[in-house]
Amino acid sequence: MSRITGDPILDVQDLAMRFPVKKGLFGRTVGHVHAVDGVSFTIQQGETLGLVGESGCGKTTLGRSVARILEPTSGQIVYRGRDGAATDLATLGRRQLRPFQRDIRVVFQDPFSSLNPRMTLLQIVGDPLRAHGIAAGGELEDRVAEMLTRVGLSPKYMRRYPHAFSGGERQRVNIARALIVHPRLVIADEPVSALDVSVRAQILNLLWDLQDEFDLTYLFISHDLSVVESICDRVAVMYLGRIAELAQTAELYARPRHPYTEALLSAVPVPDPRLRDGDRRIRIADDLPDPADPPPGCRFHSRCRYAEPGTCDVPGSEPALGAVGPEHLAACHLTDRLTLQSPFDAPRSR
Known part of the structure; x- marks a missing residue:
């Protein structure tokens, strides 16, 4: 029997987190870093939603904004409590927020610096x-x-x-x-990335067992797609402050619909040499663009091998996250024209 009830525990709408860029003697604001820029998603009770992307994409900032460790610039964080009442956490002050901090807890990335040595x-x-x-x-x-x-x-x-x-x-x-x-919702911010490979499986199995025992819901943040595949029910791929693709885990790994997802999946090592088909790795050009000055149009177009001038780079024409299949969302102008590849011909057993 599935642990997912189908009832949403968290509904995030148009969440934004911008940090001011200051210069000069008087600290004049000359711009903003768009760490999180208009992100929307829901998490069902009992679900594990994976949030993946390369370093600097904003996934940790998003998790801390949802937990209200950081105060978001704008947007809604609607949490449905134990009594079924919906509350927008983004509108609450510190005193009002305190009762909800028991229900939403965070497991941080570094297991040493997050503990007080005294x-x-x-x-x-x-x-x-x-x-x-x-x-x-x-x-x-x-x-x-x-x-x-x-x-x-x-x-x-x-x-x-x-x-x-x-x-x-x-x-x-x-x-x-x-x-x-x-708690009811646990935000796990790369909980195994700082651990030895031999220990990672133990911690992942522990999280899996505790989810069933305590009826937990996870927002699981990671840059390791192999780890995410093993523990998550759905996966959201984040790029430069926005979600590029969101789908069920098996669907996303077998049939990516965004070029950035395709490139990320191509970098996942395939342990069985019989399943390898030459060098299928897609090498993304250049570094991650400056989040203080995102590229016009599609944010990925400057690094995308499929980008079409006059379509993908038009200012003000950033693609919206839209349906490309049952429970499958992607934000790409060319989705309907592309046949993207995955190193996973079929979903692997979890």
Whole structure:
């Protein structure tokens, strides 16, 4: 039976996050970095939505904006609570936001810098319980011990400090801290990218098991498409602050409909040499454009091998994210004319 209920838990509409560019002695604003620029998506209860893209595309900024670690410039972040009531988190002040911070938690990328080196595991994992007035004293200690056990750590280590643990163990501590208050939505910001390959599978399996146990919904941010394929139900491909393609995982990996997605998939290593067909890697020209000055028209046209002058580079004609198939969205002027390739002839077993 699927864990996805079909009811939306999060509905993000036209979310934007712009950072001012200042120059001169008096810090005059001369422009803005468009880190997130008009992003819209929904996440269903119990779903894992993957957010992928190269470094600098804005995926981490998007995740932090949804969690309200950053205050978005504009747009809506509509969260449906436990009682079914919908609330736009983007309009709330810090005091009003506090009750929702229990329901939406973040697992950060770096398992060391995200932990206070002067705090023990008991203090780190128990801090959300104290902050939300849920438990204190002996009850808090019992809850921390139970959560550490659930993430695969021994409670007898709860009075040790983060430096005494490996990277994988510290990430388990991060996960325990996020789940100790029983949230509904977890934003996992590249939770395995800083770990050894041998440890990644353990953490991914842990996240998978905890999702079923706690009825969690994930926004899973990563640049590793192999990891995303193994854990996500749907995938959103982000490029230069906007979503370029969004589809079910198996559909997107087998039939990409955006040239940027095609290029990303071509870079995924295929472990079985019998499935390799020569060098199918698509090399994208140039570096990521300046997000403070995005290219006119389609943002990918300056690096796209299919770009057509007079169609893709016309100012004011940026392609909108539209339907190109059942539950499949893409933002490309040439989608209907292109036959894109994927190194995956068929969806691989998950």
